Amino acid sequence: MRLTPAQTDAFERDGYLFFPSLFRPDEIRLLSDEVPALYAQDRPENVRERTGGVVRTNFAAHLYSAPFARLARHPRMVEPVKQLFGEDVYMHQFKINGKQAFDGDVWQWHQDYGTWRNDDQMPEARAMNVAIFLDEVNEFNGPLMFIPGSHKLGVLDAQHDTTTTSYPLWTINHDSIAKLVARGGIVAPKGPPGSMILFHGCLVHASTSNLSPWNRVSVYLSLCAVSNHIRRFKRPGYIAHRDFAPIRCLPDDCLVKTYDVTLPWKDGTPAEELTGALKAA
Amino acid sequence: MRLTPAQTDAFERDGYLFFPSLFRPDEIRLLSDEVPALYAQDRPENVRERTGGVVRTNFAAHLYSAPFARLARHPRMVEPVKQLFGEDVYMHQFKINGKQAFDGDVWQWHQDYGTWRNDDQMPEARAMNVAIFLDEVNEFNGPLMFIPGSHKLGVLDAQHDTTTTSYPLWTINHDSIAKLVARGGIVAPKGPPGSMILFHGCLVHASTSNLSPWNRVSVYLSLCAVSNHIRRFKRPGYIAHRDFAPIRCLPDDCLVKTYDVTLPWKDGTPAEELTGALKAA
Numbered sequence: 001m002r003l004t005p006a007q008t009d010a011f012e013r014d015g016y017l018f019f020p021s022l023f024r025p026d027e028i029r030l031l032s033d034e035v036p037a038l039y040a041q042d043r044p045e046n047v048r049e050r051t052g053g054v055v056r057t058n059f060a061a062h063l064y065s066a067p068f069a070r071l072a073r074h075p076r077m078v079e080p081v082k083q084l085f086g087e088d089v090y091m092h093q094f095k096i097n098g099k100q101a102f103d104g105d106v107w108q109w110h111q112d113y114g115t116w117r118n119d120d121q122m123p124e125a126r127a128m129n130v131a132i133f134l135d136e137v138n139e140f141n142g143p144l145m146f147i148p149g150s151h152k153l154g155v156l157d158a159q160h161d162t163t164t165t166s167y168p169l170w171t172i173n174h175d176s177i178a179k180l181v182a183r184g185g186i187v188a189p190k191g192p193p194g195s196m197i198l199f200h201g202c203l204v205h206a207s208t209s210n211l212s213p214w215n216r217v218s219v220y221l222s223l224c225a226v227s228n229h230i231r232r233f234k235r236p237g238y239i240a241h242r243d244f245a246p247i248r249c250l251p252d253d254c255l256v257k258t259y260d261v262t263l264p265w266k267d268g269t270p271a272e273e274l275t276g277a278l279k280a281a
Numbered sequence: 282m283r284l285t286p287a288q289t290d291a292f293e294r295d296g297y298l299f300f301p302s303l304f305r306p307d308e309i310r311l312l313s314d315e316v317p318a319l320y321a322q323d324r325p326e327n328v329r330e331r332t333g334g335v336v337r338t339n340f341a342a343h344l345y346s347a348p349f350a351r352l353a354r355h356p357r358m359v360e361p362v363k364q365l366f367g368e369d370v371y372m373h374q375f376k377i378n379g380k381q382a383f384d385g386d387v388w389q390w391h392q393d394y395g396t397w398r399n400d401d402q403m404p405e406a407r408a409m410n411v412a413i414f415l416d417e418v419n420e421f422n423g424p425l426m427f428i429p430g431s432h433k434l435g436v437l438d439a440q441h442d443t444t445t446t447s448y449p450l451w452t453i454n455h456d457s458i459a460k461l462v463a464r465g466g467i468v469a470p471k472g473p474p475g476s477m478i479l480f481h482g483c484l485v486h487a488s489t490s491n492l493s494p495w496n497r498v499s500v501y502l503s504l505c506a507v508s509n510h511i512r513r514f515k516r517p518g519y520i521a522h523r524d525f526a527p528i529r530c531l532p533d534d535c536l537v538k539t540y541d542v543t544l545p546w547k548d549g550t551p552a553e554e555l556t557g558a559l560k561a562a
Contacts, residue, residue: 101455101459140467145421145492181494186421188421208490208492209387211489
């Protein structure tokens with residue numbers, strides 16, 4: 001899978017690319033079927049909503065779940081990112097975000113690279129966000145909203161918001177958002193399960209609450225250029241990974257055929273990955 | 282303005298009717314221009330968001346603001362409601378709802394008639410909700426979401442929710458919503474300023490937060506059939522009106538030409554309208 005020049009131009013201009021139905025229903029089903037068992041686990045990688053026990057985010061499933069370990073090495077996802085960066089990539093973050101029916105909460109406007117720089121000392125915005133829909137995303141279940149072109153301004157001023165969402169986030173003030181939207185508008189890619197979005201680490205995005213009866217579970221990955229690896233291990237290793245080995249892709253049929261993958265955290269999270277350390281190891 | 286048989290059929294079936302651009306931009310501007318001064322007033326009719334001083338709802342402006350007093354008597358709004366009920370109507374509730382940019386909060390799934398029955402002892406669901414857009418409503422600024430056909434089941438079980446929204450509301454449980462949506466889906470009418478929605482008092486509706494930089498101010502009216510007036514004055518009079526006199530329409534140009542209207546609360550809200558009384562006067 002090679003991106004066309006029109007696609008790479010669109011990425012430069014808009015800061016994102018949308019691939020509706022990139023993965024087939026039978027491929028996605030193998031992932032979706034695994035999610036309830038992951039969410040049911042009592043492990044620190046499951047972060048729950050402010051109210052109730054609903055899982056909002058599961059971290060690092062590629063280190064203890066075979067289907068997700070194979071997804072983490074899928075060429076349809078990894079190759080376009082390598083092409084855009086022109087070098088190998090490693091897995092900086094791996095999340096399954098359950099913006100669940102009725103309970104899914106708001107994410108305020110933010111840039112992911114703000115967090116990567118402030119918390120992880122990632123040198124440049126050379127890490128790509130990847131969203132893969134496990135459920136249909138429609139106008140009612142809290143789709144990701146992007147401000148096209150907002151990645152071009154680099155890192156915007158942000159405040160550390162620890163109250164209005166379940167997860168601490170560097171959020172951007174209202175005046176800046178109003179100006180960016182006046183120029184670029186807002187888009188919210190919608191599509192069936194198996195659709196994929198690639199978006200720049202500086203692209204400003206948000207999502208509203210999900211009041212609908214439709215779950216909106218997505219896999220969010222951040223693939224970082226290997227040379228751009230993080231310099232600080234302030235956040236736990238299951239949130240910001242410390243293994244900078246380049247991802248080696250499996251064949252294109254790796255979701256439906258069984259290929260051997262290592263599952264190093266299958267029996268639990270290593271103690272040293274549970275806490276932060278101000279210096280890299 | 283007479284509704285066609287197709288329109289009255291659609292209302293019976295779906296529980297709502299949408300009239301894009303029913304009012305002209307110059308008519309709407311006269312209303313919008315009045316809103317900041319109303320919101321700036323320190324009076325009990327201004328209810329503010331959970332956080333900050335942003336006004337979420339202004340009540341009863343038709344009793345102290347001339348442009349809104351004329352809107353309350355507008356034939357394009359009143360006549361279709363009289364036609365559907367087959368009798369005169371009075372103003373049960375008059376709100377300007379500011380689902381403001383960035384701060385506009387969630388309204389959970391509910392039916393308005395649940396509140397009217399439980400709190401106000403309104404005998405039947407013969408009061409019509411009317412929404413008139415003062416701002417454009419789009420997919421990003423928290424449009425009203427309806428479940429078509431959900432009005433046919435009458436009053437659904439509901440819990441009194443006093444925590445998740447700024448305003449106490451009888452909200453419907455998740456299982457019921459899931460079943461209703463499986464049958465009727467969800468719609469969210471969107472359109473320019475001046476658009477109007479009529480919707481049944483039992484139509485289940487909700488709206489998400491407004492994270493966009495676009496205000497979404499709307500006028501929400503509830504017009505009750507005169508014979509169906511409320512029997513209890515539990516809520517303050519500025520929320521659930523106690524004057525059951527039939528609305529007498531002004532001419533169609535009443536927003537742009539000056540017609541005399543009485544403004545009985547111009548110098549303040551009468552003391553007896555500020556509190557509830559368990560018995561009607």
